[in-house]
Amino acid sequence: MFPRLVFESFRRQRRRKLLAGVAIALGVAVATAMIAVATNIGDKINQELRSYGANLLITPQADTLDVEIGGVDLKPPSDGAFLKEADLPRIKGTFWKNNVVGFAPMLPVRASLVAGTQTDSVEVLGTWFARQLAYDHESFVTGVRTTNPWWKVSGAWPADDSSDVLVGRELAEKLGRRPGDRIEINGQPHRVTGILATGGAEEEQIVAPLPVAQQILGRPGAVRKVFVSALTKPEDALALRDPKTMSPAMLEKWSCSPYVQSIAYVLQKAIPHSRVEPIRQVASTEGTVLERIKGLMLLITLAALLASALAVSAAMATAIFERRNEIGLMKALGAANFTVASVFFAESALLALLGGIVGFFGGSLLAREIGRSIFDSQISVQPVLFPVILGLAALVTFAGSAVAIRRAVHFDPVYALKAEA
Amino acid sequence: MSATPSIRPARRSGKHGMFLRMLLRASLVRRGRALSALLAVVVAAAVATAMLNLYVEVQAKLRTEFRKYGANIVVVAKPGQSLPAGALPRVQTALAGRGIAVPFAYVVASTADGSPIVAAGTDMESVRRLDSWWSVSGWPHGSGEALLGSRAATVVSPQGQPFDLSFHGGSIHLAAAGTLTTGAAEDSRVYLPLKDFTAWTGVEPSTIEIAANGSAPQITAIMKQVAAAVPGAVVRPVRQIMEAEGRVLGKTRSTLLAAAVLIILTAALCVLATLTAWVLDRRRDFAIMKALGASERLISGFFAAEAASIGAIGALLGYAIGIGAAAWIGRANFQASISPRLSVLPSVFLGSVVVALLSATLPMALLRRVQPATILRGE
Numbered sequence: 001m002f003p004r005l006v007f008e009s010f011r012r013q014r015r016r017k018l019l020a021g022v023a024i025a026l027g028v029a030v031a032t033a034m035i036a037v038a039t040n041i042g043d044k045i046n047q048e049l050r051s052y053g054a055n056l057l058i059t060p061q062a063d064t065l066d067v068e069i070g071g072v073d074l075k076p077p078s079d080g081a082f083l084k085e086a087d088l089p090r091i092k093g094t095f096w097k098n099n100v101v102g103f104a105p106m107l108p109v110r111a112s113l114v115a116g117t118q119t120d121s122v123e124v125l126g127t128w129f130a131r132q133l134a135y136d137h138e139s140f141v142t143g144v145r146t147t148n149p150w151w152k153v154s155g156a157w158p159a160d161d162s163s164d165v166l167v168g169r170e171l172a173e174k175l176g177r178r179p180g181d182r183i184e185i186n187g188q189p190h191r192v193t194g195i196l197a198t199g200g201a202e203e204e205q206i207v208a209p210l211p212v213a214q215q216i217l218g219r220p221g222a223v224r225k226v227f228v229s230a231l232t233k234p235e236d237a238l239a240l241r242d243p244k245t246m247s248p249a250m251l252e253k254w255s256c257s258p259y260v261q262s263i264a265y266v267l268q269k270a271i272p273h274s275r276v277e278p279i280r281q282v283a284s285t286e287g288t289v290l291e292r293i294k295g296l297m298l299l300i301t302l303a304a305l306l307a308s309a310l311a312v313s314a315a316m317a318t319a320i321f322e323r324r325n326e327i328g329l330m331k332a333l334g335a336a337n338f339t340v341a342s343v344f345f346a347e348s349a350l351l352a353l354l355g356g357i358v359g360f361f362g363g364s365l366l367a368r369e370i371g372r373s374i375f376d377s378q379i380s381v382q383p384v385l386f387p388v389i390l391g392l393a394a395l396v397t398f399a400g401s402a403v404a405i406r407r408a409v410h411f412d413p414v415y416a417l418k419a420e421a
Numbered sequence: 422m423s424a425t426p427s428i429r430p431a432r433r434s435g436k437h438g439m440f441l442r443m444l445l446r447a448s449l450v451r452r453g454r455a456l457s458a459l460l461a462v463v464v465a466a467a468v469a470t471a472m473l474n475l476y477v478e479v480q481a482k483l484r485t486e487f488r489k490y491g492a493n494i495v496v497v498a499k500p501g502q503s504l505p506a507g508a509l510p511r512v513q514t515a516l517a518g519r520g521i522a523v524p525f526a527y528v529v530a531s532t533a534d535g536s537p538i539v540a541a542g543t544d545m546e547s548v549r550r551l552d553s554w555w556s557v558s559g560w561p562h563g564s565g566e567a568l569l570g571s572r573a574a575t576v577v578s579p580q581g582q583p584f585d586l587s588f589h590g591g592s593i594h595l596a597a598a599g600t601l602t603t604g605a606a607e608d609s610r611v612y613l614p615l616k617d618f619t620a621w622t623g624v625e626p627s628t629i630e631i632a633a634n635g636s637a638p639q640i641t642a643i644m645k646q647v648a649a650a651v652p653g654a655v656v657r658p659v660r661q662i663m664e665a666e667g668r669v670l671g672k673t674r675s676t677l678l679a680a681a682v683l684i685i686l687t688a689a690l691c692v693l694a695t696l697t698a699w700v701l702d703r704r705r706d707f708a709i710m711k712a713l714g715a716s717e718r719l720i721s722g723f724f725a726a727e728a729a730s731i732g733a734i735g736a737l738l739g740y741a742i743g744i745g746a747a748a749w750i751g752r753a754n755f756q757a758s759i760s761p762r763l764s765v766l767p768s769v770f771l772g773s774v775v776v777a778l779l780s781a782t783l784p785m786a787l788l789r790r791v792q793p794a795t796i797l798r799g800e
Binding site: 019023026027030033034037041044045048049051052053056057064065066067068069070071074075148149150197198199200204277278279280281282283284285288289292293295296297299300301303304306307308310311314315317318321322366370373374375 | 461491661746753754
């Protein structure tokens with residue numbers, strides 16, 4: 001009798017059920033989408049923040065002091081120590097290889113440039129643009145195009161194995177060079193593939209593939225410094241502690257969290273004779289921005305949950321209130337309060353289940369659409385969220401129905417049947 | 422007949438009084454139902470107000486966070502030259518309080534053992550505000566004190582002892598006030614107060630770093646004004662900072678907008694469900710009014726007026742609560758107050774009233790088709 005009651009009620013009063021069901025589905029969809037967006041927004045904004053450029057800098061351990069003013073290296077090019085280019089793929093062999101978005105070696109050298117009749121001294125910066133590398137049978141592409149996304153080239157990027165170069169915007173203006181022209185660096189002709197705008201010192205320099213700079217310096221395989229761009233966890237009190245003073249348990253937690261400090265620690269061990277420092281301007285500020293946005297989304301998700309819960313409760317209350325007559329009839333026929341309540345709760349549960357399933361998939365689609373249109377990337381809904389969302393839907397539906405069911409059950413059947421509400 | 426003119430005004434006022442009394446009594450007698458309808462509107466309006474207020478304010482709030490990245494505009498003299506005298510006050514006039522401008526002067530000095538080191542002169546108080554990410558163990562407080570980059574410190578003053586630097590024959594004796602760690606070129610430099618620096622080297626600032634507040638067009642305008650104030654210097658944006666800021670702000674705002682739309686829709690749905698139930702619940706009132714001879718227009722007007730007043734009262738209460746919620750979010754998340762936006766009120770008010778009216782008209786259309794007798798018989 002009990003299942004039939006519930007089943008028939010569903011079959012016959014489709015229109016009334018529809019409103020409540022739609023409300024549940026919509027509420028659940030919004031909640032699912034917002035939870036998915038809120039749990040993903042940290043990663044997404046972290047990706048966006050990588051456009052600030054590298055947050056780690058690798059330099060030779062035995063290096064002399066930098067002599068750099070306004071982005072121009074004034075140190076004699078052969079002075080100090082170098083890193084080995086051949087060691088760099090090891091970065092992708094560390095524990096944090098998946099957090100490393102990209103890295104780019106730099107080798108600044110000075111060269112003479114023949115412009116018309118006079119010879120000028122210019123800085124030539126050797127680097128990787130989009131270099132294909134392999135480590136442990138895994139291949140990947142890295143270079144300044146990944147680490148410095150604010151570098152804009154009019155023309156084309158040179159190939160990493162060519163002798164083509166980019167000319168900084170201000171230098172190109174001074175020399176009157178355009179993409180496709182040729183320039184002579186240290187007596188060697190090079191083709192200019194593009195003009196580089198960076199808003200920094202590179203605009204007065206020539207940026208060349210690494211082997212070109214190494215050849216000018218006469219040190220094959222040498223690199224002055226490496227910029228590494230990594231996805232990190234915002235700093236907290238633990239991140240800033242010295243790993244040497246930690247207890248083993250704390251050290252394990254520290255080294256398993258992608259703090260910029262622990263990534264630096266691992267990279268320094270991976271690259272021989274190196275010194276790895278977090279670039280504080282990027283690393284520390286990134287954390288605060290990320291925290292703010294994550295906090296904001298969390299609060300908004302709470303607001304969304306509240307709004308969906310209210311909408312579901314309102315719809316359920318309405319649906320049940322409309323059925324006082326039936327309740328009155330059931331009671332008049334001798335049904336106990338408990339039986340009547342359980343029929344309605346069973347209906348609510350069924351409605352919550354159906355609405356929850358539809359809402360969950362609708363919400364997943366919604367989250368994906370938000371991810372695609374705003375971040376150009378996937379926002380995936382964790383499958384583990386499914387039971388959580390269903391439970392939440394059931395809870396909210398029950399809570400919304402409870403008051404209405406209680407009121408309806410305690411209503412005198414005589415009045416209910418006379419419809420004198 | 423002669424009495425009619427004198428009765429008519431009284432009847433009219435009575436009619437209005439009756440209308441108002443019905444409106445008022447209807448909500449007073451069934452406090453529970455009216456309250457739940459009002460509550461739905463209040464919550465929806467509060468959520469909408471908070472979301473819209475946040476949406477308007479979030480950009481400004483996040484911008485202040487982004488300014489912690491330091492300068493977004495750099496003024497540089499031609500290579501090898503200094504900026505003209507009085508450049509800093511002119512830049513500050515052009516800025517007019519819309520940011521911080523900090524002068525920097527650089528030379529390559531030599532340490533006691535003759536190795537090259539970059540010495541920089543700057544205004545310590547302003548640099549502290551501009552580059553809040555500098556990790557400094559102790560700031561210099563007066564003349565003769567220097568801030569040492571962490572790598573420079575190991576070379577010139579490993580034990581924190583006073584040291585000498587020389588430049589073009591002139592030398593200076595400095596005390597180490599603290600060390601500076603940034604992970605970048607600053608670590609290899611020695612920073613000293615600009616006055617000491619100029620007295621020692623005779624070199625004037627060659628760079629002014631500016632952290633300007635405002636949207637992208639405002640910053641472009643500030644750059645133009647600064648360029649006009651310091652002719653001959655190169656004024657350029659720090660593209661790295663500007664671009665990332667623009668991207669993150671844009672995406673955050675779009676996400677917030679999507680969230681706001683979803684939440685407001687859900688809240689509106691809640692209002693629709695509650696108010697529809699409220700009107701349907703009162704179909705007996707409707708039937709009695711109709712049976713007593715009230716015109717359809719009057720009844721529609723009555724329900725519409727009820728719905729509209731609930732929408733209006735709910736919107737006002739909700740606006741006040743929403744402003745409070747937004748302010749709390751501002752304090753909890755941004756540690757800054759979010760000022761109430763009056764511009765949000767009209768849209769929230771109109772939206773609430775329209776949704777309320779809509780929720781009342783839908784069931785009205787249903788009820789109109791039913792004979793009052795059927796309702797009164799309770800079917």
